[in-house]
Amino acid sequence: MVISDPVYFIALPLLTAFLLPLFGKIYKPLIGIIPGLVFAFIAYISFDLYLNLVPGKPIVIQLAGWAPPWGINLVFSEFSGFVVTLITFLAFLVWVYSYNFKKVGFDNSKKYFTLLMLLVAGSIGVVLTGDIFNMFVFLEITAISSYGLTAFYKGRDSAEAAFKFLLIGSLSSTFILLAILLLYKQVGTLNMAEIAVKAQSIDPKMKSIIAILFMIGLGIEAEMFPMNGWVPDAYSQAPGPVAASFAGMLAKSGIYALVRVFYTVLEVDGIFDLLLIMGILTIIFAEFSAMRQTRLRRMLAYSSIGQMGLIMVAFSFNTKAGIFAGLFLMFNHAIIKSLLFLASGFLTYSTKQKKIRDLDGFGKIMPFTSLMFGLGAFAIVGLPPFSGFWGKLNMLVATADSNLYFVIALILLVAVVEVVYYFKVIGRLYFRQQHKEVEVHKPTWNAIAAMSVLAIVIIGVGIYPDLITDYLTKATNELFDKASYIHNVLPNLSLN
Amino acid sequence: MQEFLTYGIYGTAFFLMLLGLYAALVKKNLVKIVIGLSVLDSGLHLLFVAVGYISNGTAPIFSPAVVGKNVVMVDPVPQALVLTAIVIGFGVTAVALALVVRLYRKHNTTNIDEIKNLKW
Amino acid sequence: MKKVIIIGFLGVIAYYLLSAFASVPFGADLIKGVKDFYLDKSPNDLKVANVVTSIVVNFRGFDTLGEVTVLFLASTALGSILYRRRSHDSGLNPQRTAPEASALVQTGAKVIFPFTIMLGAYIFIHGHLTPGGGFQGGAIIATGFLLMLVSYRKFFIEHNALTWIEAIAGSTFVILGLLGLVYANNHNFLENFLPAGKLNDLLSGGIIGIIYVAVGFKVGAEITGILDTLLTVKETGLDPEEN
Numbered sequence: 041m042v043i044s045d046p047v048y049f050i051a052l053p054l055l056t057a058f059l060l061p062l063f064g065k066i067y068k069p070l071i072g073i074i075p076g077l078v079f080a081f082i083a084y085i086s087f088d089l090y091l092n093l094v095p096g097k098p099i100v101i102q103l104a105g106w107a108p109p110w111g112i113n114l115v116f117s118e119f120s121g122f123v124v125t126l127i128t129f130l131a132f133l134v135w136v137y138s139y140n141f142k143k144v145g146f147d148n149s150k151k152y153f154t155l156l157m158l159l160v161a162g163s164i165g166v167v168l169t170g171d172i173f174n175m176f177v178f179l180e181i182t183a184i185s186s187y188g189l190t191a192f193y194k195g196r197d198s199a200e201a202a203f204k205f206l207l208i209g210s211l212s213s214t215f216i217l218l219a220i221l222l223l224y225k226q227v228g229t230l231n232m233a234e235i236a237v238k239a240q241s242i243d244p245k246m247k248s249i250i251a252i253l254f255m256i257g258l259g260i261e262a263e264m265f266p267m268n269g270w271v272p273d274a275y276s277q278a279p280g281p282v283a284a285s286f287a288g289m290l291a292k293s294g295i296y297a298l299v300r301v302f303y304t305v306l307e308v309d310g311i312f313d314l315l316l317i318m319g320i321l322t323i324i325f326a327e328f329s330a331m332r333q334t335r336l337r338r339m340l341a342y343s344s345i346g347q348m349g350l351i352m353v354a355f356s357f358n359t360k361a362g363i364f365a366g367l368f369l370m371f372n373h374a375i376i377k378s379l380l381f382l383a384s385g386f387l388t389y390s391t392k393q394k395k396i397r398d399l400d401g402f403g404k405i406m407p408f409t410s411l412m413f414g415l416g417a418f419a420i421v422g423l424p425p426f427s428g429f430w431g432k433l434n435m436l437v438a439t440a441d442s443n444l445y446f447v448i449a450l451i452l453l454v455a456v457v458e459v460v461y462y463f464k465v466i467g468r469l470y471f472r473q474q475h476k477e478v479e480v481h482k483p484t485w486n487a488i489a490a491m492s493v494l495a496i497v498i499i500g501v502g503i504y505p506d507l508i509t510d511y512l513t514k515a516t517n518e519l520f521d522k523a524s525y526i527h528n529v530l531p532n533l534s535l536n
Numbered sequence: 537m538q539e540f541l542t543y544g545i546y547g548t549a550f551f552l553m554l555l556g557l558y559a560a561l562v563k564k565n566l567v568k569i570v571i572g573l574s575v576l577d578s579g580l581h582l583l584f585v586a587v588g589y590i591s592n593g594t595a596p597i598f599s600p601a602v603v604g605k606n607v608v609m610v611d612p613v614p615q616a617l618v619l620t621a622i623v624i625g626f627g628v629t630a631v632a633l634a635l636v637v638r639l640y641r642k643h644n645t646t647n648i649d650e651i652k653n654l655k656w
Numbered sequence: 657m658k659k660v661i662i663i664g665f666l667g668v669i670a671y672y673l674l675s676a677f678a679s680v681p682f683g684a685d686l687i688k689g690v691k692d693f694y695l696d697k698s699p700n701d702l703k704v705a706n707v708v709t710s711i712v713v714n715f716r717g718f719d720t721l722g723e724v725t726v727l728f729l730a731s732t733a734l735g736s737i738l739y740r741r742r743s744h745d746s747g748l749n750p751q752r753t754a755p756e757a758s759a760l761v762q763t764g765a766k767v768i769f770p771f772t773i774m775l776g777a778y779i780f781i782h783g784h785l786t787p788g789g790g791f792q793g794g795a796i797i798a799t800g801f802l803l804m805l806v807s808y809r810k811f812f813i814e815h816n817a818l819t820w821i822e823a824i825a826g827s828t829f830v831i832l833g834l835l836g837l838v839y840a841n842n843h844n845f846l847e848n849f850l851p852a853g854k855l856n857d858l859l860s861g862g863i864i865g866i867i868y869v870a871v872g873f874k875v876g877a878e879i880t881g882i883l884d885t886l887l888t889v890k891e892t893g894l895d896p897e898e899n
Contacts, residue, residue: 045837047845051830054725058826061819103718105840105847110693112718151736158729165722173617177722180624184726187631188733191638199638199737200651206635207560210573210628214553217580217621218673224613225587225680228689249676542682550673554666561662583677591683595787596707598699600856609707611691616711616719623723623791627730630882634737637886 046089046101046116046168049082049124053161057154064150072139075153079135079160083128090121095514098528100170108529109231113170115529118518122367122511123167123296126374130288131160137382137490138281152192152279159185159285166293170529172223172305173230175297176216179261182290183209189282190274201273208260208270216257219250226250232305233529236522239306251308254301255315261294263348265322272329275341276394280385283337287344287377292370295348299355299366304522316356320450322349327457335394336384339461340377343420346454347373353447354435361438363516365431371501371508372431376420379494383413386487390478396465401474409483410469412491417462419498422455427501545586552579566636566646570629577625581618588614703852704784704861712789713864713871717846721829723791724871727878728826734885757807765807772800780872784861790868794875801880805887813884818877825874832863832870 056078063070089099098117102108116124134156158181165178187209191202224230226246227238239247260267275283302311323346330342351373354366386409391398403410419426422433432455439447483491501507518525526533552575559572593610594602636646643651694711704710712720757765779786780793804811833846840847853860 045845047837051834051845054721055827055830055834057725058728058830059823062823065819101845102842103845103847104714104716105836105842105844106715110690110697111715111844151732154732155729155736158725158732161725169718171716171718173620174716174719174722177620177624177719177726180628181722181725181729184627184631184729184733187635188729188736191635191733191737199635199642202737203566203632203635203639206628206632207569207573210577210625210632211557211560213624213628214576214580217584220617221584221587221614222676222680224617228691230613230690243679246676246679249672545682546674546677550670550677554670557669558662558666562659586682587677587680589683590685596695597785597787598705598707598855599786603699603855609695611689612694612707612711613689613691615708616716619708619712619789619791620719620723624726626879627726630730630886631733631737633886634734638737 046099046114046124047103048085049128049164049168050114050161052078052082053157053164057157057161060150060154060157071150071153075157076132076135076139078157079128079132082164083125083132086121086125086128089116090125090511093118093121095517096524098518098525100529107532108170109229109234112174113231113529114168115170115525116168117525117528118511119367119515120167120296120300122515123292123370124164126371127160127163127167127289127292130285130374130378131156133378133490133493134281134285134288136493137284137385137487138279139486140484152189155185155188155192156282156285159189159289163289163293167296170232171230172232172235172301173220175232176213176220179216179258179293179297180213182261182293183213186274186286186290189285190278192279192282193277197273198277201270201277205270205274208267212257212260212267214257215253219253219257222246222250222253231529232300233526234533236305236307236526237530237533244309247306247308248310251302251306251311252314254306255298255311255318258294258298258301259318261290262298262352263291263294263322263345264318264352265325265349268322268326268345271345272338272341275344275381276335276337280381280389283341283385284378284381287381288374291344291348292374295351295355295370298352299519303355303519304525307522312356312358315352316444316447319349319352319356320447322346322352323450323454325349327454331457331461333461334396336388336396336399336465337381337394339396339465340380340384343458343461344373344377346458347377347420350435350451350454354438357438357442357444359438359442360516360520361434361441363519364512365434365438367512367515368431368434368508371512372419372428375494375497375501376416376426376428379412379491379498380416380420382487382491382494383409383416386481386483387413389481396468398478399465399468400472401469403470405474405478405480406482408488409491412495414466414469415495415498417466419502421458421462425499425502427498427505429502430505546583549579549583549586552576552582555579564647564649566639566648569648570632570636573632574625574629577621577629581622581625584614584618584621588612699855701852702848702861702864703855703857704864705856706784706786706789708787709784709789709868710861710864713784713867714846714848717833717867720867720871721833721846724826724829724874727875728822731822731878731881731885734882738885756809762807765803769800769804772803773797776800776872776876780868781865782858783868783872784865785856785858790871791875793872794877795879797872797876798879798883801876802883805884813880815881815884818881821873821877822881825870825877828870829867829874832867836863 101114103112162178162181169175187202187206191198226242326342326345333339351366351369354362388394419428422428556572556576588611590610593608596609596612698704698707698710702710776793776797779788780790783789836847839849848862850862
């Protein structure tokens with residue numbers, strides 16, 4: 041029982057990160073190997089815990105021996121467990137991909153793995169924690185490690201991208217802190233379950249100010265519309281595996297925090313309408329910007345923003361079907377976008393300008409990477425038999441359920457736009473002649489392994505969606521059932 | 537007196553926050569932007585401590601002089617939170633300054649108008 | 657034009673914040689909350705006189721672990737952002753080009769330095785009894801090193817030692833937490849498993865004092881490292897490998 045305590049998801053990466061410089065002094069290759077072992081271990085225990093989770097009985101861990109609401113607690117429920125399992129799985133694959141990246145001009149791997157490990161620990165912490173201020177602390181851990189990882193490569197404009205990210209990020213943390221302060225002064229507690237109980241008594245005007253502050257603050261990592269100026273720069277300037285982990289971990293923990301706050305902690309009238317509007321604006325802004333991009337990574341980044349907008353729209357319905365579709369889209373976005381970024385890492389590495397038109401004829405030069413990119417593109421657009429299809433289908437069903445026909449029209453329009461810009465790239469990869477000589481960097485064996493696993497997951501879920509729908513349904517029920525969350529965290533609470 | 541304190545202390549905190557926000561959004565010099573963020577943080581931290589104050593309260597420390605007496609203590613929670621927030625603010629400022637050094641090395645300027653390789 | 661928009665935007669923010677905080681009068685007591693529990697349990701159960709310390713290290717100790725991580729992260733990110741390949745500046749020692757400080761400053765620094773370190777150590781060792789703690793003490797220690805760095809051009813900090821202190825102090829925190837999983841009554845991470853002792857004794861509060869000492873070492877090493885990295889980089893100004 042001790043071994044399957046969710047606190048290991050955070051404690052082990054932190055301990056390893058602290059000790060990594062020492063391992064490096066003992067034996068250099070340990071710097072690469074130890075993080076992999078830790079990622080493999082936490083991925084294993086998260087699968088183990090998640091598959092053995094009793095429905096309706098989340099694992100609630102109290103820290104420092106104080107029961108919530110006095111101490112900080114971790115909640116490994118169907119929903120948070122799902123996201124954590126996704127994050128640890130992707131973290132392991134990102135490690136596999138970047139393990140011997142230094143063969144292709146990668147340096148200073150000690151700092152890279154330390155920052156990556158803290159990014160993973162931070163994202164997991166955001167998802168697991170049951171305390172609103174603790175969530176802020178972990179959000180800052182993910183944010184600062186992202187600044188460091190964005191600026192990791194020298195020579196590009198990475199420092200500029202990171203500074204921009206930092207400027208937006210620290211403004212956002214101010215808003216989150218203000219929201220937490222106001223909330224604390226209203227309810228006298230920081231535990232999310234207890235806030236949820238006491239939030240009914242807050243003055244509605246005050247509550248909506250708090251909710252808007254949270255939305256601005258948390259929307260930054262969730263790539264929401266006015267605050268997502270950092271996304272294209274950070275994604276295009278960071279190393280390939282880092283962009284994949286931004287899509288898979290940073291954005292996922294951001295949307296998780298947003299959803300958890302609005303579904304469980306604060307019930308505010310009209311906040312879902314606002315989320316719907318912001319989501320739609322995000323989609324429109326992102327997809328049409330994506331079409332105009334000439335650089336592959338920026339195009340993928342805008343497409344990622346569009347996907348996140350779609351997820352926000354799905355969660356804004358406040359129905360079970362909507363949550364289900366949102367979770368499916370989260371899963372798809374994490375898996376497929378990671379594959380696309382990992383593949384694009386090798387595609388753009390060979391071209392100096394990282395422009396889409398430099399990719400002519402790459403289907404012959406780099407057959408495997410191009411195939412993976414093509415597969416990812418087909419999946420993200422929503423074609424069967426890939427998992428992306430089921431996500432979009434569920435999204436359409438959920439939208440129809442909520443009688444929002446203009447949103448259906450928007451989703452279909454967006455699908456067309458996505459087809460246009462993704463197929464533009466695929467067309468260049470396969471149906472053009474190579475027009476200039478490039479120095480080709482073949483993917484290494486471990487990169488091939490990482491991409492293959494993602495591809496297998498995409499096809500597997502595409503053919504048998506039942507592989508995950510069961511878990512998604514459970515997660516939906518958990519998120520929708522606020523009372524049982526409160527009851528599980530605070531079993532002794534007599535309601536009023 | 538009560539009114540004065542409410543408006544005076546909150547007002548100072550808000551003034552610092554808005555000043556910092558203004559500097560962060562308007563100034564063209566990278567170092568000034570970082571200073572703005574720092575001032576914004578300071579205002580916020582002041583606000584935290586001010587909100588935790590309880591009239592006529594003492595510091596929440598049970599020193600021998602206080603033990604056994606019936607004293608009002610100020611709310612310790614915002615003080616604990618602000619400690620965390622200060623450390624995080626320090627970390628962010630350090631990273632921001634490092635980025636400024638990188639940008640200065642590359643472009644030989646700290647004016648953001650001259651560093652616009654990426655769109656702002 | 658941009659300024660007008662931004663001032664308008666700031667005005668909107670100010671209006672809403674003021675109206676939100678108007679209902680939070682200065683000095684008002686909360687109706688009910690977790691703070692009463694903390695004010696009760698800290699002196700009675702944990703035997704920690706400083707309630708802020710017991711919140712920071714025990715009740716919300718997980719936050720503090722995150723906080724220490726943020727500092728570690730900042731120094732790692734700083735190193736990675738300002739990193740330059742060894743091959744370029746091997747053979748050339750890190751040099752600061754600032755002029756040597758005057759003899760008066762140097763002598764003063766030399767006299768003050770050990771006392772600064774002592775004050776810092778005092779503050780983090782007594783973190784559970786008096787105001788202050790690991791973060792404050794660590795910051796004071798770092799200012800001592802900053803004083804030496806700015807007064808002596810030839811004062812260099814041993815990075816190897818810093819790495820060891822950081823690693824050992826950081827892992828002490830996590831390992832003490834993990835020991836709580838095994839030895840403490842409720843088998844919780846970061847739970848106290850040592851005897852609590854007597855209120856206002858130096859050896860009281862169980863693991864709280866030990867954790868704060870570890871935090872003090874880590875913060876001191878971390879901030880010193882950050883200051884040293886920034887100073888050395890700025891003043892050498894060499895730039896062999898950009899672009």
